[in-house]
Amino acid sequence: MKLCFATNxxxxxxxxxxxxxxxxxxxxxxxxxxxxxxxxxxxxxxENSFEKAEYIWKNYGINCFADDSGLEVDTLNGAPGVHSAYxxxxxxxxxxxxxxxxxxxxxxxxxxxxxxxVITLVLDGEYRQFEGAIEGKISMEKRGxxxxxxxxxxxxxxxxxxxxxxxxxxxxxxxxxxxxxxxLKQYLISL
Ligand code: IMP
Numbered sequence: 218m219k220l221c222f223a224t225n226x227x228x229x230x231x232x233x234x235x236x237x238x239x240x241x242x243x244x245x246x247x248x249x250x251x252x253x254x255x256x257x258x259x260x261x262x263x264e265n266s267f268e269k270a271e272y273i274w275k276n277y278g279i280n281c282f283a284d285d286s287g288l289e290v291d292t293l294n295g296a297p298g299v300h301s302a303y304x305x306x307x308x309x310x311x312x313x314x315x316x317x318x319x320x321x322x323x324x325x326x327x328x329x330x331x332x333x334x335v336i337t338l339v340l341d342g343e344y345r346q347f348e349g350a351i352e353g354k355i356s357m358e359k360r361g362x363x364x365x366x367x368x369x370x371x372x373x374x375x376x377x378x379x380x381x382x383x384x385x386x387x388x389x390x391x392x393x394x395x396x397x398x399x400x401l402k403q404y405l406i407s408l
Contacts, residue, residue, distance in 0.1 A: 218240070218241050218242070218405065219241075219242050219244060219280075220241060220242075220243060220244065220280050220281055220282060221243070221244040221245070221246065221248075221249050221273060221277075221279050221280070221281035221282075222243045222244070222245065222281070222282060222283075223246060223251075223255060223269045223270060223272075223273050223281050223282065223283035224246070224283070224284070225246060226365070228364060228365045229284070229394070230243065230245065231385070232385060232388075232389055232394065232395075233394075233398055235385065235386070235389065236389055236395060236398050236399070236402065237398065237402055237405075238402075240406075241405065244279075246273075249273075249277050249279055250277070251273065251276070251277060255268075255269045255272050255273070255283075256268060256269075256272060257269065257285070259299070260299055261299060262285045262286065262287055262298070262299055262333060262334075262335050263285075263335045263337075263346060263348075265285040265299060266283055266284055266285035266335040266336060266337045266346065267283075267337045267344065267346070269283035269285065269337070270282060270283040270337035270338065270339045270344065271337075271339070271344075273339070274339045274342065280339060280340050280341065281338075281339055282336055282337060282338040282339070282401065283336070283337050284334055284335065284336045284337075284394065284397065284398075285299075285334070285335055286301070286332060286333060286334035286335070286393060286394060287299055287300070287301035287302075287332070287333060288301050288318075288330060288331075288332055288366075288367050288371065289330060289331050289332075289333060290318070290322070290328075290329075290330040290355060291327055291329045291330065292322070292325045292327045292328070292329070293318075293321060293322070296321075297314070297318065301314070301366070301367070302314075302366075304317055304318065305317040311365060311366050311367070314366070314367065315359055315367060315369065315370050318355065318367070318370065319355075319357060319359075319370065322355060322357065328354040328355040328357070329352070329353075329354055330352075330353055330354055330355050330371065331350050331351060331352045331353065331393075332350065332351050332353075332367075332371065332392065332393040332394075333348070333349070333350045333393050334348070334349045334350070334392075334393040334394045334396070334397040335347070335348050335397065336348075336397045336398065336400075336401050338401060338404070338405075345404070347397045347398075347400040347401045347404065348397055348400075349392070349393045349394060349395065349396030349397030349398070349399070349400065350393050350396065351373050351374070351391055351392055351393045351396065352373070352374045353371055353372050353373040353374050353376075354371075354372050354374075355370050355371065355372075356369075356370050356371070356372050356379050357370075358370075359379075359381075360378070360379045360381060360382055361378070361379045361380070361381025361382035361383075362381055363380070363381045363382070363383065363384070363385065363388070364380060364381055364385070364388060367380075368380035368381035368388075369381040373391050373392075376391075380392070
Protein backbone atom coordinates (compact mmCIF):
# COMPACT_ATOMS: atom_id res chain seq x y z
CA MET A 218 0.00 0.00 0.00
CA LYS A 219 1.26 3.46 -0.89
CA LEU A 220 0.70 6.23 1.62
CA CYS A 221 2.08 9.70 2.15
CA PHE A 222 3.48 10.45 5.61
CA ALA A 223 2.87 14.18 6.15
CA THR A 224 6.11 15.09 7.88
CA ASN A 225 9.28 16.99 7.06
CA UNK A 226 11.11 15.44 9.99
CA UNK A 227 13.69 12.98 8.61
CA UNK A 228 14.16 11.35 12.04
CA UNK A 229 10.47 10.53 12.26
CA UNK A 230 10.34 9.20 8.72
CA UNK A 231 13.23 6.87 9.52
CA UNK A 232 11.59 5.70 12.80
CA UNK A 233 8.27 5.03 11.12
CA UNK A 234 9.66 3.34 8.03
CA UNK A 235 11.48 1.01 10.42
CA UNK A 236 8.29 0.31 12.35
CA UNK A 237 5.86 -0.21 9.46
CA UNK A 238 8.15 -2.55 7.52
CA UNK A 239 8.27 -3.37 3.82
CA UNK A 240 4.56 -3.95 3.22
CA UNK A 241 3.95 -0.19 3.18
CA UNK A 242 5.74 2.19 0.89
CA UNK A 243 5.83 5.65 2.37
CA UNK A 244 5.89 8.71 0.14
CA UNK A 245 7.33 11.93 1.43
CA UNK A 246 5.76 15.37 1.16
CA UNK A 247 8.45 16.39 -1.32
CA UNK A 248 7.58 13.40 -3.52
CA UNK A 249 3.94 14.51 -3.78
CA UNK A 250 5.04 18.09 -4.57
CA UNK A 251 4.13 19.60 -1.20
CA UNK A 252 6.94 22.03 -0.40
CA UNK A 253 4.91 24.51 1.64
CA UNK A 254 4.51 24.58 5.43
CA UNK A 255 1.38 22.62 6.44
CA UNK A 256 -0.79 24.76 8.75
CA UNK A 257 -1.01 23.82 12.45
CA UNK A 258 -3.43 26.36 13.85
CA UNK A 259 -5.16 24.55 16.71
CA UNK A 260 -4.57 24.39 20.47
CA UNK A 261 -4.67 20.64 20.84
CA UNK A 262 -2.59 17.78 19.50
CA UNK A 263 -5.56 15.76 18.07
CA GLU A 264 -6.87 18.80 16.19
CA ASN A 265 -3.47 19.66 14.71
CA SER A 266 -2.97 16.07 13.65
CA PHE A 267 -6.37 16.11 11.90
CA GLU A 268 -5.66 19.47 10.25
CA LYS A 269 -2.42 18.21 8.67
CA ALA A 270 -3.99 15.05 7.22
CA GLU A 271 -7.01 17.02 5.99
CA TYR A 272 -4.72 19.57 4.31
CA ILE A 273 -2.96 16.87 2.26
CA TRP A 274 -6.20 15.10 1.36
CA LYS A 275 -7.99 18.32 0.34
CA ASN A 276 -5.05 19.85 -1.57
CA TYR A 277 -3.39 16.79 -3.09
CA GLY A 278 -6.11 14.08 -3.00
CA ILE A 279 -3.60 11.53 -1.70
CA ASN A 280 -4.19 8.91 0.98
CA CYS A 281 -2.00 9.87 3.88
CA PHE A 282 -1.42 10.04 7.58
CA ALA A 283 -0.13 12.82 9.79
CA ASP A 284 1.00 12.81 13.37
CA ASP A 285 1.21 15.47 15.99
CA SER A 286 2.94 14.97 19.29
CA GLY A 287 4.27 16.78 22.29
CA LEU A 288 5.56 16.63 25.82
CA GLU A 289 3.22 17.34 28.74
CA VAL A 290 4.72 18.18 32.13
CA ASP A 291 2.25 17.90 35.02
CA THR A 292 3.64 20.61 37.26
CA LEU A 293 3.67 23.06 34.32
CA ASN A 294 -0.04 22.41 33.67
CA GLY A 295 0.69 20.31 30.59
CA ALA A 296 3.25 22.69 28.99
CA PRO A 297 4.99 22.65 26.59
CA GLY A 298 2.23 20.42 25.10
CA VAL A 299 1.03 21.52 21.69
CA HIS A 300 3.77 24.20 21.72
CA SER A 301 6.61 21.68 22.23
CA ALA A 302 8.41 22.40 18.94
CA TYR A 303 8.72 26.16 19.54
CA UNK A 304 8.52 26.36 23.35
CA UNK A 305 11.54 28.69 23.57
CA UNK A 306 10.78 30.63 20.39
CA UNK A 307 10.30 30.49 16.62
CA UNK A 308 13.86 29.22 16.04
CA UNK A 309 12.47 25.76 17.05
CA UNK A 310 15.78 24.82 18.64
CA UNK A 311 15.80 21.63 20.72
CA UNK A 312 18.54 22.83 23.09
CA UNK A 313 16.80 26.16 23.70
CA UNK A 314 13.54 24.30 24.37
CA UNK A 315 15.17 21.92 26.85
CA UNK A 316 17.04 24.75 28.59
CA UNK A 317 13.81 26.69 29.07
CA UNK A 318 12.02 23.58 30.33
CA UNK A 319 14.76 22.85 32.89
CA UNK A 320 14.78 26.50 33.95
CA UNK A 321 10.99 26.45 34.46
CA UNK A 322 11.27 23.25 36.48
CA UNK A 323 13.90 24.54 38.91
CA UNK A 324 12.66 24.08 42.49
CA UNK A 325 9.83 21.74 41.44
CA UNK A 326 9.75 18.30 43.02
CA UNK A 327 7.16 16.70 40.77
CA UNK A 328 8.92 15.94 37.49
CA UNK A 329 6.19 13.65 36.09
CA UNK A 330 5.67 14.03 32.34
CA UNK A 331 4.39 12.16 29.32
CA UNK A 332 4.80 12.22 25.59
CA UNK A 333 1.64 11.89 23.57
CA UNK A 334 1.11 11.26 19.88
CA VAL A 335 -2.05 11.32 17.77
CA ILE A 336 -2.04 10.03 14.21
CA THR A 337 -4.78 10.88 11.74
CA LEU A 338 -5.17 8.53 8.79
CA VAL A 339 -7.21 9.54 5.76
CA LEU A 340 -8.13 6.83 3.27
CA ASP A 341 -10.36 7.90 0.40
CA GLY A 342 -11.82 10.72 2.49
CA GLU A 343 -12.47 8.59 5.62
CA TYR A 344 -10.69 9.82 8.75
CA ARG A 345 -9.52 7.74 11.73
CA GLN A 346 -7.30 8.62 14.71
CA PHE A 347 -4.84 6.51 16.71
CA GLU A 348 -3.30 7.61 20.03
CA GLY A 349 -0.20 6.61 21.94
CA ALA A 350 1.32 7.85 25.21
CA ILE A 351 4.34 7.10 27.37
CA GLU A 352 4.55 8.18 31.01
CA GLY A 353 7.87 9.17 32.52
CA LYS A 354 9.76 11.98 34.20
CA ILE A 355 12.08 14.83 33.30
CA SER A 356 15.80 14.44 33.91
CA MET A 357 17.18 17.73 35.26
CA GLU A 358 20.36 17.16 33.23
CA LYS A 359 20.52 16.40 29.50
CA ARG A 360 21.86 12.91 28.80
CA GLY A 361 22.52 11.08 25.52
CA UNK A 362 22.67 12.10 21.89
CA UNK A 363 20.22 9.90 19.93
CA UNK A 364 17.13 11.15 18.16
CA UNK A 365 15.66 14.62 18.44
CA UNK A 366 13.68 17.11 20.48
CA UNK A 367 13.37 16.50 24.22
CA UNK A 368 14.91 12.99 24.07
CA UNK A 369 17.89 13.93 26.33
CA UNK A 370 15.61 15.04 29.19
CA UNK A 371 12.88 12.37 29.12
CA UNK A 372 13.19 9.17 31.18
CA UNK A 373 10.40 6.68 30.43
CA UNK A 374 8.73 4.98 33.39
CA UNK A 375 10.51 1.79 34.54
CA UNK A 376 13.84 2.90 33.02
CA UNK A 377 16.81 4.94 34.21
CA UNK A 378 18.10 6.04 30.80
CA UNK A 379 16.74 8.93 28.77
CA UNK A 380 15.27 8.39 25.29
CA UNK A 381 18.50 9.89 23.90
CA UNK A 382 20.52 7.12 25.59
CA UNK A 383 18.43 4.38 23.93
CA UNK A 384 18.78 2.90 20.46
CA UNK A 385 16.13 3.84 17.90
CA UNK A 386 14.61 0.37 18.22
CA UNK A 387 14.44 0.47 22.03
CA UNK A 388 12.80 3.87 21.87
CA UNK A 389 10.31 2.84 19.16
CA UNK A 390 9.13 -0.09 21.27
CA UNK A 391 8.32 2.24 24.18
CA UNK A 392 7.51 5.57 22.68
CA UNK A 393 4.22 7.39 22.27
CA UNK A 394 4.84 7.44 18.51
CA UNK A 395 5.75 3.73 18.47
CA UNK A 396 2.52 2.91 20.32
CA UNK A 397 0.31 5.07 18.11
CA UNK A 398 1.98 3.72 14.94
CA UNK A 399 1.59 0.13 16.13
CA UNK A 400 -2.17 0.79 16.31
CA LEU A 401 -2.06 2.33 12.82
CA LYS A 402 -0.10 -0.66 11.52
CA GLN A 403 -2.56 -3.19 13.01
CA TYR A 404 -5.43 -1.26 11.42
CA LEU A 405 -3.78 -1.13 8.00
CA ILE A 406 -2.96 -4.83 8.15
CA SER A 407 -6.60 -5.63 8.99
CA LEU A 408 -7.91 -3.92 5.82
P1 IMP B 1 5.60 16.79 16.31
O1 IMP B 1 4.25 17.38 16.36
O2 IMP B 1 5.54 15.30 16.32
O3 IMP B 1 6.47 17.36 15.25
O4 IMP B 1 6.32 17.11 17.68
C1 IMP B 1 6.37 18.42 18.20
C2 IMP B 1 7.54 18.55 19.11
O5 IMP B 1 7.40 17.69 20.24
C3 IMP B 1 8.88 18.14 18.48
O6 IMP B 1 9.44 19.21 17.76
C4 IMP B 1 9.69 17.82 19.70
O7 IMP B 1 10.16 19.00 20.30
C5 IMP B 1 8.65 17.20 20.63
N1 IMP B 1 8.66 15.72 20.45
C6 IMP B 1 7.67 14.97 19.90
N2 IMP B 1 8.03 13.67 19.89
C7 IMP B 1 9.26 13.60 20.44
C8 IMP B 1 10.15 12.52 20.70
O8 IMP B 1 9.91 11.34 20.40
N3 IMP B 1 11.31 12.84 21.29
C9 IMP B 1 11.63 14.12 21.64
N4 IMP B 1 10.84 15.15 21.41
C10 IMP B 1 9.65 14.91 20.81
